[in-house]
Amino acid sequence: MVNKEEFRKKIIITAGQIFSHYGFKKTTMDEIASALKMGKSSIYYYFKSKEEIFEAVVLYEANLLRNELTTTIKSVESPVEKIRNYVFVRMKSFEKLSNYYNAIFDKNLDHFEFIENIRAKYDREELAILRLLLYHGARKKVFNVTNSEYTALAVQTTLKGLEVPLFWKKKELHLEDRLNAILDVLFNGILKK
Amino acid sequence: MVNKEEFRKKIIITAGQIFSHYGFKKTTMDEIASALKMGKSSIYYYFKSKEEIFEAVVLYEANLLRNELTTTIKSVESPVEKIRNYVFVRMKSFEKLSNYYNAIFDKNLDHFEFIENIRAKYDREELAILRLLLYHGARKKVFNVTNSEYTALAVQTTLKGLEVPLFWKKKELHLEDRLNAILDVLFNGILKK
DNA sequence: GAATAATCGACCAAATAATTCGAAAATTTT
DNA sequence: AAAATTTTCGAATTATTTGGTCGATTATTC
Numbered sequence A, B: 001m002v003n004k005e006e007f008r009k010k011i012i013i014t015a016g017q018i019f020s021h022y023g024f025k026k027t028t029m030d031e032i033a034s035a036l037k038m039g040k041s042s043i044y045y046y047f048k049s050k051e052e053i054f055e056a057v058v059l060y061e062a063n064l065l066r067n068e069l070t071t072t073i074k075s076v077e078s079p080v081e082k083i084r085n086y087v088f089v090r091m092k093s094f095e096k097l098s099n100y101y102n103a104i105f106d107k108n109l110d111h112f113e114f115i116e117n118i119r120a121k122y123d124r125e126e127l128a129i130l131r132l133l134l135y136h137g138a139r140k141k142v143f144n145v146t147n148s149e150y151t152a153l154a155v156q157t158t159l160k161g162l163e164v165p166l167f168w169k170k171k172e173l174h175l176e177d178r179l180n181a182i183l184d185v186l187f188n189g190i191l192k193k
Numbered sequence C: 001g002a003a004t005a006a007t008c009g010a011c012c013a014a015a016t017a018a019t020t021c022g023a024a025a026a027t028t029t030t
Numbered sequence D: 001a002a003a004a005t006t007t008t009c010g011a012a013t014t015a016t017t018t019g020g021t022c023g024a025t026t027a028t029t030c
Helices: A004-026 A029-035 A050-074 A079-104 A108-139 A148-167 A175-190 B004-026 B029-035 B050-074 B079-104 B108-139 B148-167 B175-190
Strands: none
Touching: A004 A029, A004 A050, A004 B004, A050 A079, A050 A108, A079 A108, A079 A148, A079 A175, A108 A148, A148 A175, B004 B029, B004 B050, B050 B079, B050 B108, B079 B108, B079 B175, B108 B148, B148 B175
16 A cells, blocks of 8 residues: 555544444454455554554544534524534534444443543533634624623533433434424523514 | 233344344344343243344334335325335335345355245235236226236346345445436336327 | 242353464565 | 565464353242
8 A cells, every 4th residue: 555544544434434333342353354355464554453443433533523513613604503503513423423432331431531531622622612602692792691601511511411312322302303492492592682 | 021922022123123223143132131121041031042033023024014015005096106105115124124134144044044935925925016016007007018927027126136235235326316217217118108 | 838930140152353473465675 | 686664364362252051039820
């Protein structure tokens, strides 16, 4: 291969597709290998272990999510639409990611502290973004927010509450509906009128 | 439990959900058990083996499919719509079932001859239905079919061709589009004009 | 309170999967 | 073109998982 880094990326993408479907545990190195049309042992030339691949995949996906989120909020002007879009994209992505997380919430929590690190970092980033969005809306006299920091925290907590059913695989209650309901409440409690 | 048969059905349904997502091999007895909130060994009181559960699940799903198909074609009058609906429902179901089949096409073909039996029986049933639909359409002067038996076979072959990409998991090519295209060809080659 | 039905945890053998390793290809460098 | 390197691979090894068994235990029925 021309570039080793290039091929690592190819592995990450391929493995990511399988992980996202079957979760960490149920995905075998053999499957990843044969999806890449190579011998199982060859993969160990690029990654030290299955966990290392998983780590790389999560990192990669997390970055994709970050980019998607920022471009999304840039794509509209109105503060309401910015937040609405942000929340929607976030939910869609988490739905996709839920299999990764299900994989982790098995038992092996010990080994996967790196996930917690990514998570923590993202929580901070998200808080900053939300704060900005709220502040921006308040400036435009659309939101009635006095302390954007605390409000951002409240919104984030709400969003986390939405994640739970994804992890617990209880998708009976249509998520989109709940999402809209919550956004309605959020905006009607927040909007100047 | 009040009724043993009742509980077997519950197992079949629960196991079916897991099988349909992960396939036969990747689904463990432990998972089925804990989804039913019972010990793994208790399941063996109702079924002799994992394969026996799988067998029951496939049988159960096959019956569901049969019923869905017959009620679907009864729900519309026009011969064109009957066939169109039939094909659509059939495809949707196969998409759902593809995970079962993927599970089987691994290697364990030997043990799963019963699948082939179901399959054969269904092929015959399907042929009869298609023949009826074609005959019906010809009677109504909508189809231009001289020998409904041979035409039914041709249609069935076409439908089987559509299944292949489902088994091979190559869902890149949007199936619905191809389906419509094929139906168009089918009808325009078949319709009186 | 005996008899039967249903559940369970501990255990095991067999299968499966992750990882290692040395050697063979393939590629690049000299 | 041979030496050095990078990359791939099959076979072997080790670790883990998992389907299934069994005797004991708990609920239920008679």
